[in-house]
Amino acid sequence: MAVELPEAAESLLENALKGNMRAMGRLLSLLEKPGALSARLVERLASMARGVQVVGFTGIPGAGKSTLVSRVIGELRRRGYKVAVVAIDPTSPLSQGALMGDRLRMQEHSTDPGVFIRSISTRGLRGGLSLAALALIEAFDALGYDKILIETVGVGQAEVDIMHAAHTIVVVTMPGAGDDIQALKAGVMEIGDIYVVNKSDKPEASRTYEYVSFALEKGDIGRSGAAWVPRLLRTSAVMGQGIRELVDAIEEHWSYVESAGLRWERVYSRRALLMRLIAERLLAESLEDAASRERERILEAARAARGFLEEALHLAGKACGEVSKLTASNGEPGE
Numbered sequence: 001m002a003v004e005l006p007e008a009a010e011s012l013l014e015n016a017l018k019g020n021m022r023a024m025g026r027l028l029s030l031l032e033k034p035g036a037l038s039a040r041l042v043e044r045l046a047s048m049a050r051g052v053q054v055v056g057f058t059g060i061p062g063a064g065k066s067t068l069v070s071r072v073i074g075e076l077r078r079r080g081y082k083v084a085v086v087a088i089d090p091t092s093p094l095s096q097g098a099l100m101g102d103r104l105r106m107q108e109h110s111t112d113p114g115v116f117i118r119s120i121s122t123r124g125l126r127g128g129l130s131l132a133a134l135a136l137i138e139a140f141d142a143l144g145y146d147k148i149l150i151e152t153v154g155v156g157q158a159e160v161d162i163m164h165a166a167h168t169i170v171v172v173t174m175p176g177a178g179d180d181i182q183a184l185k186a187g188v189m190e191i192g193d194i195y196v197v198n199k200s201d202k203p204e205a206s207r208t209y210e211y212v213s214f215a216l217e218k219g220d221i222g223r224s225g226a227a228w229v230p231r232l233l234r235t236s237a238v239m240g241q242g243i244r245e246l247v248d249a250i251e252e253h254w255s256y257v258e259s260a261g262l263r264w265e266r267v268y269s270r271r272a273l274l275m276r277l278i279a280e281r282l283l284a285e286s287l288e289d290a291a292s293r294e295r296e297r298i299l300e301a302a303r304a305a306r307g308f309l310e311e312a313l314h315l316a317g318k319a320c321g322e323v324s325k326l327t328a329s330n331g332e333p334g335e
């Protein structure tokens with residue numbers, strides 16, 4: 001049976017499903033807010049999700065992920081897909097201010113009703129980054145988007161969790177960076193399904209390509225499957241080169257995922273993680289509540305004790321007064 005929602009949330013959902021962008025934005029904000037309502041909303045959305053392809057873009061800071069994602073959105077739109085993007089504000093000090101950069105680089109799609117871009121950051125989410133991102137994926141899946149793209153630097157526990165929710169992982173590197181393969185072994189970068197050497201308009205790009213190609217052949221990096229050999233491609237996001245080939249590879253990987261029976265397996269494992277995160281948050285909230293109620297009770301008891309004490313002191317003071325009056329009237333010798 002469908003999870004019941006309060007009337008206001010129900011009508012937001014209804015309007016979001018009709019494609020109303022403002023309703024969708026408000027629904028997503030509701031979802032990002034911690035609490036029992038967002039937990040129910042996620043559950044409702046999860047029951048409607050269709051298990052569409054989730055593609056994670058990760059890689060070296062500054063490699064051109066946002067520029068590339070923007071190009072990929074364009075190509076997917078040309079192929080008739082509705083596209084949603086979850087851009088994670090990197091916590092890495094190397095790429096500060098990237099959130100603004102992401103917005104700028106993907107701005108060309110801001111007026112396209114078939115594209116929805118949501119940027120989230122660790123700030124203001126009280127550490128609930130994975131929870132917010134996974135909830136957004138569930139929402140976009142339910143709201144009729146055909147492809148969901150996630151951009152993150154992919155290093156850090158939350159980012160790793162989020163990437164594990166993807167069916168397809170695209171690792172983006174650039175000339176210079178790939179000369180140190182260690183750089184591709186951080187976080188989830190070593191389990192890419194598709195590797196991209198971006199900025200291939202630069203002369204040093206072939207060297208990096210050779211380097212990554214060698215690492216893939218040796219099996220140092222890359223996630224192979226029964227019928228999947230990790231791909232390596234060159235792109236130039238600024239020049240718009242290699243984008244069609246990249247989207248072809250993304251689609252081929254999707255066929256592989258479906259034929260290998262991994263489509264729902266990955267949806268269920270992301271959902272298991274999501275449910276665990278929700279349960280943890282609800283538990284933490286109820287403990288906080290209990291602790292603050294307890295604190296209130298102790299304060300109450302302390303206030304009462306102080307009241308008693310004041311009363312007792314007052315009475316004691318009065319008694320002392322009485323006693324001294326008595327001694328004064330009785331005790332004066334010779335009167």
Ligand SMILES: Nc1nc2c(ncn2[C@@H]2O[C@H](COP(=O)(O)OP(=O)(O)OP(=O)(O)O)[C@@H](O)[C@H]2O)c(=O)[nH]1
Pocket residue numbers: 060061062063064065066067068090095096098101102105153198199200201202235236237238239
């Ligand atoms: N020459 C060249 N520059 C590029 C290419 N793609 C992106 N850039 C530039 O590289 C810089 C970083 O691009 P972004 O798309 O913000 O890179 P990013 O990987 O999203 O960066 P972070 O999110 O900060 O890690 C920008 O100045 C882009 O214009 C490319 O194909 N060739």
Ligand SMILES: [Mg+2]
Pocket residue numbers: 065066067098101102151
């Ligand atoms: Mg970026």
